[in-house]
Amino acid sequence: MPSTARDIAMKGGGYYSRATIGAKHVIDGATPLILNSLERMSPPDDGSIFTMSDMGCADAGTSMTMVGAVLKEVRRRAPSRPIQMVYTDLPRNDFSQLFRNVLGLTDVASYYEEIENLHVFASGTSFHRQILPPGTLHLGFSATASHYLSEKPAKIANHVHMVGAAGAERAAYTEQGRRDWEAMLLHRARELAPGGRLALFNFGIDEEERYLGNTGGISMFDTFNALWEELRDEGSITSDEYVDTNFPQHYRTVEEFTRPFRNPADPVHRAGLRLEHAETRVVRCPFEAHFEEHGDPARFAREYIPTLRSWSESTFASGLSAGRPAEERTAILDRFYDRYEARVREAPHGHAMDYVHCYLIASKIHG
Amino acid sequence: MPSTARDIAMKGGGYYSRATIGAKHVIDGATPLILNSLERMSPPDDGSIFTMSDMGCADAGTSMTMVGAVLKEVRRRAPSRPIQMVYTDLPRNDFSQLFRNVLGLTDVASYYEEIENLHVFASGTSFHRQILPPGTLHLGFSATASHYLSEKPAKIANHVHMVGAAGAERAAYTEQGRRDWEAMLLHRARELAPGGRLALFNFGIDEEERYLGNTGGISMFDTFNALWEELRDEGSITSDEYVDTNFPQHYRTVEEFTRPFRNPADPVHRAGLRLEHAETRVVRCPFEAHFEEHGDPARFAREYIPTLRSWSESTFASGLSAGRPAEERTAILDRFYDRYEARVREAPHGHAMDYVHCYLIASKIHG
Numbered sequence: 001m002p003s004t005a006r007d008i009a010m011k012g013g014g015y016y017s018r019a020t021i022g023a024k025h026v027i028d029g030a031t032p033l034i035l036n037s038l039e040r041m042s043p044p045d046d047g048s049i050f051t052m053s054d055m056g057c058a059d060a061g062t063s064m065t066m067v068g069a070v071l072k073e074v075r076r077r078a079p080s081r082p083i084q085m086v087y088t089d090l091p092r093n094d095f096s097q098l099f100r101n102v103l104g105l106t107d108v109a110s111y112y113e114e115i116e117n118l119h120v121f122a123s124g125t126s127f128h129r130q131i132l133p134p135g136t137l138h139l140g141f142s143a144t145a146s147h148y149l150s151e152k153p154a155k156i157a158n159h160v161h162m163v164g165a166a167g168a169e170r171a172a173y174t175e176q177g178r179r180d181w182e183a184m185l186l187h188r189a190r191e192l193a194p195g196g197r198l199a200l201f202n203f204g205i206d207e208e209e210r211y212l213g214n215t216g217g218i219s220m221f222d223t224f225n226a227l228w229e230e231l232r233d234e235g236s237i238t239s240d241e242y243v244d245t246n247f248p249q250h251y252r253t254v255e256e257f258t259r260p261f262r263n264p265a266d267p268v269h270r271a272g273l274r275l276e277h278a279e280t281r282v283v284r285c286p287f288e289a290h291f292e293e294h295g296d297p298a299r300f301a302r303e304y305i306p307t308l309r310s311w312s313e314s315t316f317a318s319g320l321s322a323g324r325p326a327e328e329r330t331a332i333l334d335r336f337y338d339r340y341e342a343r344v345r346e347a348p349h350g351h352a353m354d355y356v357h358c359y360l361i362a363s364k365i366h367g
Numbered sequence: 368m369p370s371t372a373r374d375i376a377m378k379g380g381g382y383y384s385r386a387t388i389g390a391k392h393v394i395d396g397a398t399p400l401i402l403n404s405l406e407r408m409s410p411p412d413d414g415s416i417f418t419m420s421d422m423g424c425a426d427a428g429t430s431m432t433m434v435g436a437v438l439k440e441v442r443r444r445a446p447s448r449p450i451q452m453v454y455t456d457l458p459r460n461d462f463s464q465l466f467r468n469v470l471g472l473t474d475v476a477s478y479y480e481e482i483e484n485l486h487v488f489a490s491g492t493s494f495h496r497q498i499l500p501p502g503t504l505h506l507g508f509s510a511t512a513s514h515y516l517s518e519k520p521a522k523i524a525n526h527v528h529m530v531g532a533a534g535a536e537r538a539a540y541t542e543q544g545r546r547d548w549e550a551m552l553l554h555r556a557r558e559l560a561p562g563g564r565l566a567l568f569n570f571g572i573d574e575e576e577r578y579l580g581n582t583g584g585i586s587m588f589d590t591f592n593a594l595w596e597e598l599r600d601e602g603s604i605t606s607d608e609y610v611d612t613n614f615p616q617h618y619r620t621v622e623e624f625t626r627p628f629r630n631p632a633d634p635v636h637r638a639g640l641r642l643e644h645a646e647t648r649v650v651r652c653p654f655e656a657h658f659e660e661h662g663d664p665a666r667f668a669r670e671y672i673p674t675l676r677s678w679s680e681s682t683f684a685s686g687l688s689a690g691r692p693a694e695e696r697t698a699i700l701d702r703f704y705d706r707y708e709a710r711v712r713e714a715p716h717g718h719a720m721d722y723v724h725c726y727l728i729a730s731k732i733h734g
Contacts, residue, residue, distance in 0.1 A: 049500050049503070082500035082501060084500065086488065091463060091466040091467045091470055091472060092463060092467075093463060094463060095462035095463055095466070095489060095491075096458060096459055096460060096461060096462055096463070096491070098491075099458040099462070099491030100458045100459075100491075102491075103458055103491060103492070105458060117500075119490075119492075119497075119498065119499060119500055120490065120491070120492065121453065121488040121489065121490050122462060122488065122489045122490070122491070123486075123487065123488050123489070124462075124463070124465075124466025124467075124469075124470060124487070124489070125470070125486075125487065130486075131486065132486060133416050133449035133451065133484075133486050134449060136416070
């Protein structure tokens with residue numbers, strides 16, 4: 001099957017879920033952190049509403065198992081409390097698919113029918129704004145979403161991602177990342193009820209300078225950049241298009257993630273948020289792990305590229321001139337990902353999109 | 368432009384809103400009923416959350432003006448109260464479009480940025496089930512939605528809609544309509560806070576036996592039925608397909624709408640719901656009114672049929688055998704609506720989809 005036809009076929013049912021199985025592993029593996037925070041919270045069985053939220057939920061598939069486990073524990077501890085589960089994402093998200101997944105109308109296994117007095121809602125309000133009424137959130141969760149910035153702070157002359165930027169360009173991403181993180185935490189602080197918890201699992205740069213797709217082998221973002229440069233050098237894209245192509249993301253260090261909690265004068269600390277837990281973990285790329293079993297480079301390449309394409313294509317598409325006809329844009333993007341696939345097929349070892357996350361648990365103080 | 372191409376073109380941006388401008392007139396015209404109920408409710412300015420819901424909201428376009436007027440009045444009366452606006456519809460609804468409309472990201476004028484401390488949510492839970500936690504709803508609204516039954520109770524041998532059914536067939540629709548209405552009201556009674564209000568504006572049969580598209584001229588449902596019979600008689604559809612085609616709807620009389628409130632032994636009455644207001648109104652078909660101005664039968668026919676098609680096509684499509692290829696189904700439906708258009712074009716007078724609604728305001732008693 002030619003690559004384009006295959007990609008389109010894979011974008012049908014299950015495309016997102018298969019492409020993000022690694023993101024599900026990240027959440028499933030850290031579920032005990034959330035259950036432990038619930039134990040510390042010790043929600044009283046007082047009949048009041050208990051609200052949990054997944055902020056940046058996409059189709060709810062990656063968090064489904066975790067949310068089910070946590071809400072069942074809430075139900076066990078507090079049988080009298082109505083539970084509200086609020087899924088949030090940007091307005092363009094497919095909320096119909098989300099509701100069908102959560103309400104058990106698809107082949108995704110859902111907790112919905114197993115929990116009494118459960119009320120599921122969605123919000124299309126960005127987590128860069130306040131979503132819930134003040135003081136009403138008991139358990140806020142967000143995974144693999146806060147690296148997206150509210151705006152792109154600068155162009156990067158020599159790379160597609162801030163991990164390859166330096167000097168003033170790098171500083172601009174760091175500053176935008178700082179502001180967005182502070183605003184994210186302040187909005188959540190207002191939403192949290194006293195004693196409520198936040199579980200925030202986000203892409204970051206760990207103590208050994210590792211980050212997504214850069215854990216000792218071939219760097220994924222450097223590969224993206226090298227192939228995009230190649231298209232520029234051969235004239236397939238213009239120099240302006242190359243420079244206009246930057247992921248609107250910032251990967252924070254642990255120091256950046258935790259700083260707002262550490263200084264008593266920081267607005268986040270003053271808003272009553274306290275850090276209970278911080279750690280980094282590397283979760284292995286499921287496609288590379290699978291390759292170790294089957295040993296077929298072509299299969300690895302064929303299965304691996306769609307997961308990269310699922311979240312990176314919109315960035316590369318947005319860098320292209322608006323004046324290009326749709327077919328031309330599609331052809332450029334197909335060529336780009338086909339070349340990445342060829343690289344992996346021809347020399348597979350070292351390619352892997354290992355996940356590097358920083359896991360934070362925070363609490364809102366009483367009174 | 369051939370009819371099919373035109374229909375597809377019209378299904379783009381604004382199709383739903385233009386096709387349902389009459390439904391918006393129904394809601395806008397009855398907004399004072401809701402504002403009056405809010406005045407009787409007299410929500411205290413006590414800082415607690417105020418929740419309004421639009422149940423069966425579609426893309427939120429038809430209720431936007433009314434919801435904005437009502438929420439601004441809530442904000443004026445109770446500046447300290449966070450407001451939750453909860454839009455609900457079935458999971459297959461386009462919630463992304465809904466959020467984009469309400470959040471002000473489309474050309475639909477929205478109230479969203481004009482009201483402080485407002486939190487918008489959606490639910491994909493059917494109003495045939497409980498949607499909100501107990502005792503949390505202050506103002507429940509639903510328009511032009513409760514005629515849809517939770518299931519189709521019977522096939523109708525000689526018509527496509529229950530308004531043309533008699534005997535046991537008619538009785539089966541009446542009974543299903545009674546059960547669904549009772550369940551709808553009981554779920555809402557559980558959700559309502561003491562003193563909360565319901566505003567329910569639904570298709571019905573008025574005291575003069577009028578109903579949607581049947582207000583003295585040519586009956587719309589009889590026309591649907593005659594054209595569907597014609598397709599059967601000429602062999603374009605089978606007799607089984609004809610009999611399998613029934614709107615899963617019940618149009619209630621005022622007596623049926625109000626009975627649960629009148630008998631103190633009725634579960635709805637015992638659940639604390641009290642009727643404050645009931646009336647019927649006829650709202651004129653905007654396409655027929657426009658025809659009176661422009662006088663062009665072809666234009667009237669061309670503009671009128673899409674509004675009928677927007678809500679009726681799924682019923683006629685569902686009556687067709689699942690074994691028919693997609694192109695064949697499309698061709699049958701195109702022929703069907705083309706013939707309706709031809710009827711209107713050739714003899715326009717008497718065609719009109721006047722809206723006939725029953726307007727109810729109910730309250731939940733205190734304690």
